[in-house]
Amino acid sequence: MGTTGGTAESGRRVGRPRADRRPASGLAPRDELLVAAAELFTSLGYAATSTRAVAERAGMRQASMYHYVSGKEELLAELLESTVTPSLAYARELLADDRVPAESRLWELCRADVEVLCGGTHNLGGLYLLPEVRAERFAGFHAVRAELKDAYRQLIAATVAGGALAKSELDLRTDLLFGLIEGVILVHRSDPERPVSAFAEATADAALRIVGVRDRHPAGS
Structure with missing residues (x-):
């Protein structure tokens, strides 16, 4: 007699198949x-x-x-925060290192931030554009993002050009620079084959122009 209905050939797992399951990665x-x-x-x-x-x-x-x-x-929420926390940690390091000219530190933060936003296997920066992100549930992400923006403001103010700005002008330049950094998400999405490093360095150069900085290595530094 053959086997009864609920059994299967030796070694075969019984159960609902998993659609598009990835190979075991070893991740938690x-x-x-x-x-x-x-x-x-x-x-x-x-x-x-x-x-x-x-x-x-x-x-x-x-x-x-x-x-x-x-x-x-x-x-x-966790994916969103993962796009901000590395840049915030780096920004804190840069703020504390006053041996390096603020212009250079600002350029480096801009470059590194774009690398985080546009790098990786998936374009997680694109998640910023979701309407759902405005919800209160994502207050933690917005708080970290606000702290990162303030770090940019402090670095801008520490530059020679930024230090000469009135408060309202400093706030405006900070808004414009921060908007430029996050706006690269859209540009990168339209040109995904271009190396992220190219976007990062070009954006950092443009960011300094917004502040009024001509050279990230000021004379005498």
Whole structure:
């Protein structure tokens, strides 16, 4: 007699197949979910991505996902913060290093920030453009982003050109410079084959022009 209905050939796993499951990565389950969410949010769109799709892409059941995260919003919040916290940490280092001219430190922060925003496997900077990001749930991201913007303001004020600006003008230049940095997300999206380093250096050069700095290595520095 053959085997009864619920059995299968030796060694075969019984159960619902996982659609588009990636090979085992060795990542912790929460990190697997973040990687899956980054891939799906940037390729399909946040609104079009279901929690089930994220779970299956990470190789787990939807119910299991909730052991690690509360849902899509938590994943999006963490991905957003991951685009800001490295730049903020670097900005703090640069602010503390007054041995280097402020012009050079400002240029370096601009360059590094664009590398973070546009680098990586997925264009996470593009998530800034989501209307959902304006919600209160993402207050943590906005707080970190505001601190980074203030670090830019302090570096601008420390330059020779920035130090001569009135407060209202300093605020305006900071807004323009910060807008330029984040605006590179759109330019990079339209020209993804161009090296991120090229965007980063050109943007840093343009940022100094906004401040009124002609040379990131001032004479006598």
